[in-house]
Amino acid sequence: MDKKQYELNKGLAQMLKGGVIMDVTTPEQAKIAEDAGACAVMALERIPADIRAAGGVSRMSDPKMIKGIQAAVSIPVMAKCRIGHFVEAQILEAIEIDYIDESEVLSPADDVYHIDKTQFRVPFVCGARDLGEALRRVQEGAAMIRTKGEPGTGDVVQAVRHIRKMNSEIRKAVSLGPDQLFEEAKQLRVPYDLLLSVHENGKLPVVNFAAGGVATPADAALMMQLGAEGVFVGSGIFKSGNPAKRAAAIVQAVTNFRDAKLIAELSEDLGEAMVGINPAEIKLIMEERGQ
């Protein structure tokens, strides 16, 4: 991938900012998401909560199903491939997906290496729990980062932990002297140049969204106030009582994430939220995949 294409790919993520990207499994759900104001959809066969419940090996979705969703909406369509599975990524590029999520939600195909994303023209988003993971993914060619959170739980605690950790590591990188950055880069296991960019700009070199466990307008606004530039909502919408209404409420809460009065109104009568599961009840820890 040439530098120009990478800039265009980072640019698409910039266009998504301040928006909500929703997991959808059918063209009908994609339409509901678009009509609710989603800025993009993530096409997948099963939402994370169901992947978690089903167990077994979880893979890239059927390209035909993804194409059905591409045909149903005019907003960008993303899809997931397994960590390290560069052929799944090649397939997604061949069907002209707008963004590939190399995702820990699916079963990793490689327990050592991530995909060399610099070999693709299509953009990638990757999950990260801290600054080290984020910058390693950027070095591999990711044009966008999201927190990992713990997908399919309806519990926002891990996403909060990840963005807080990233924020404090970014603040540390800003405060270090230039001579200390070499050692810090070594500690974080990241390239010096990328850490220098964080030191100079006080933020990641790419757009950073929140993901994992967001289930309510308040959760979404919480992640925005903590510094996320937008929000992925996975199972939280289509596992709830009234998906269309909840989706629209989350979209508005992300736009006006500091207006508590408005978020209070948006939070009324949304029907049942997804039940969710606590960290103590989780058997499969997805956030530990791909470090």
Next chain:
Amino acid sequence: MRVGILAVQGAFIEHERVLRRLGADAVEIRQRRDFADVDGLILPGGESTAQALLLKKLELFDAVRSAVLDGLPVLATCAGLILLARKLDRDDSVHLGTLPVTVRRNAYGRQLGSFETRSSVGDIADFPLVFIRAPFVTETAPGVDVLASVGGRTVGVRYENQIGLAFHPEMTDDLRVHEMFIRLIRGRLGA
């Protein structure tokens, strides 16, 4: 000079940075009460369907539309151009509908069709044009000036107080398009 930037979704911070570099005050417009005492308005890139929906839900739609019709200078980029267009090609929806042109959404295809090139924009020579899942203009009404074209397609127009661009000047380090917009605002303030 206070320039409002529609900040319901999309790449509005990029415009704010450019405006600050040019010494103008930038105001984020996230709801109805933010939209007051502005001398100009920027409609940024992002997703036009999401932005259009939020304009309505947040009760901004009528206020913005009547301000533009009353002559408020407006600079619209990418999704903003789609919001302003009087008609959309192969699509029945119309949003603000104040700019008498027809616009085709996602005219260059999906993200793999995104590209960068250089062209003149009005009097500005050799300007970097960044197209991201961009639209283009398929028809213009009489009175609409074409500011920029690429490969025979119209990608920049001006009609009275409205500038509509299919590309993203805010994604470059070149400030000349925003300077043109600031001159448009000054012209109206002086008049």
